[in-house]
Amino acid sequence: MxxxxxxxxxxxxxxxxxxxxxxxxxxxxxxxxxxxxxxxxxxxxxxxxxxxxxxxxAGHAPQMSLFLRKDTQSADVQQVEQRLDRDVRILGHQFVSKETALQQLQQRSGFSNVASSLERNPLPDAFILHLQNEGAESMRQLQTELQSWPEIEYVQFDSVWIExxxxxxxxxxxxxxxxxxxxxxxxxxxxxxxxxxxxxxxxxxxxxxxxxxxxxxxxxxxxxxxxxxxxxxxxxxxxxxxxxxxxxxxxxxxxxxxxxxxxxxxxxxxxxxxxxxxxxxxxxxxxxxxxxxxxxxxxxxxx
Amino acid sequence: MITFKNVSKRYPDGYMALNNIDLEVAAGEMVFLTGHSGAGKSTLLKLIAAIERPTSGMIAINEQNIAQLKLSALPYLRRKIGFIFQDHKLLFDRNVYENVLLPLQISHFDNKMIASRVRAALDKVGLLKKEKAMPIALSGGERQRLCIARAVVHRPSILIADEPTGNLDVEYARDIMAMFTSFNQVGVTVLIATHDASLLEDTQHRILSLKQGKLAA
Structure with missing residues (x-):
């Protein structure tokens, strides 16, 4: 049949x-x-x-900058780093200490005088995050989330081009x-x-x-x-x-x-x-x- | 096998084709249906295959009431019947073999048996050598025989023929009647409608006579 x-x-x-x-x-x-x-x-x-x-x-994997509070200790920094590690939305991150940031500032032409004239380092510790491109919506959500962490002073994210x-x-x-x-x-x-x-x-x-x-x-x-x-x-x-x-x-x-x-x-x-x-x-x-x-x-x- | 009880058929235009018909055909019987054209012979045959539906009354085939049969059940009723149509209803874009093949394809016969079945049917009607011919190239008598081969290839238990000797000369007509007799001898119930009195002269089979939609005694 x-x-x-x-x-x-x-x-x-x-x-x-x-x-x-x-x-x-x-x-x-x-x-x-x-x-x-x-x-x-x-x-x-x-x-x-x-x-x-x-x-x-074109290498436009979106980036986000995290600026930590001035008073954060190295233990806090480690804690933040661990949490960033666990987040799957973050492909990688790079720690920029305030000392490194100051050095980089000094190396830039035109800023060396300004930097050396400072009495103390005004720059905060920072993380640069490399993110997965999942659209502006989810990135803004991540931004608000990170902003709520106590150690973090400010999250900078330029979302205009992605949007x-x-x-x-x-x-x-x-x-x-x-x-x-x-x-x-x-x-x-x-x-x-x-x-x-x-x-x-x-x-x-x-x-x-x-x-x-x-x-x-x-x-x-x-x-x-x-x-x-x-x-x-x-x-x-x-x-x-x-x-x-x-x-x-x-x-x-x-x-x-x-x-x-x-x-x-x-x-x-x-x-x-x-x-x-x-x-x-x-x-x-x-x-x-x-x-x-x-x-x-x-x-x-x-x- | 075939039972009609108080069957009437009125067409939508008001024409009364059949009027209160009572009829009983036993299994294995061969019956002739005769009468003038317009007496209701074709209508009666079409009612058996549910091509037309009765206006009132009861029709049973194998004790199955077909007057109220659902549309989806019709194909299975028609597969039990071999119908030889007055106007042949052959497919002119297919050759002889393919025309006879159609009923087997429709009822999903197994492939291995198909070819031998078709050739056996063609052999019975004497068209085996013309299996590749197109129907247009056949004579009237050959077309009639092709029609018979198609009607019997799936070995139905009931064979119905509407004016099977219509436009044929006497010799051809006698051949075709002999075929029906041989089908009847192997147990097939045969119903033949004809207005050709010469066919009925020396028959021993029952003859039913229709007059203006009524069965004459």
């Missing part, structure tokens, strides 16, 4: 492929329409990924989502109509199958396969379009990289994202077909 079921699905799959190949122009046209529609949101998504990567590459990048990426993601939603609906509508036309041309076959005992799922199956296979092909087309577009951009970037002496290369779609794209497009095709079948099949009852 299971082998009969598998044979049945295999047969329908091959039959559907044959049908797609039998009308190559129509199939290619609808596959490219789907591919182009899908490549728009996917393209914006890849762009966002690249901007995010670029911001990480800007954050806002920009957020906007980008919203655009991806918006584009994806609109174009998904378009793809479902296209598939809905394609399947509707197919059902009309296969009216006889459907009617005869019903007359000799076909269940609804048997009749639905070839149309669902058709939708899913076209969806899959559309997703693959989008992947190819994006790969070609990015390699073209990369060719242009080589020149720019040479002029500025930096590595500028667009990353292609990762395997994981590509597979997600295929699964998504397959589901869209299937869904369009399913809706269409549900809408049109019941109208065909043998007389």
């Amino acid at each position: 299971i082998s009969a079921w598998l044979t049945q699905h295999g047969f329908v799959f091959l039959h559907t492929l044959k049908r797609l190949i039998a009308s190559p122009v129509t199939s290619l046209l609808s596959i490219s329409v789907m591919g182009i529609a899908l490549s728009l949101p996917t393209g914006v998504y890849v762009l966002m990924q690249n901007i995010q990567n670029l911001s990480g590459q 800007r990048l954050d806002a920009f990426l957020k906007l980008g993601r919203f655009a991806v989502l918006l584009l994806a939603t609109i174009l998904s609906i378009a793809i479902i509508a296209i598939m809905f109509n394609t399947i509707r036309l197919q059902i009309l041309t296969k009216r006889d076959e459907i009617e005869i199958s019903k007359l000799i005992g076909a269940t609804d799922s048997f009749i639905r199956r070839p149309f669902l396969y058709f939708g899913a296979i076209q969806g899959l092909a559309g997703g693959a087309a989008a992947w190819v379009i994006i790969a070609y577009a990015l390699s073209a951009v990369n060719l242009e970037l080589v020149e720019l990289s040479n002029l500025y002496d930096i590595q500028l290369q667009m990353q292609l779609l990762t395997l994981e994202d590509g597979v997600s794209l295929l699964i998504f497009s397959t589901s869209l095709g299937w869904l369009g077909a399913r809706l269409s079948v549900a809408n049109h099949l019941w109208q065909i009852e043998p007389q």
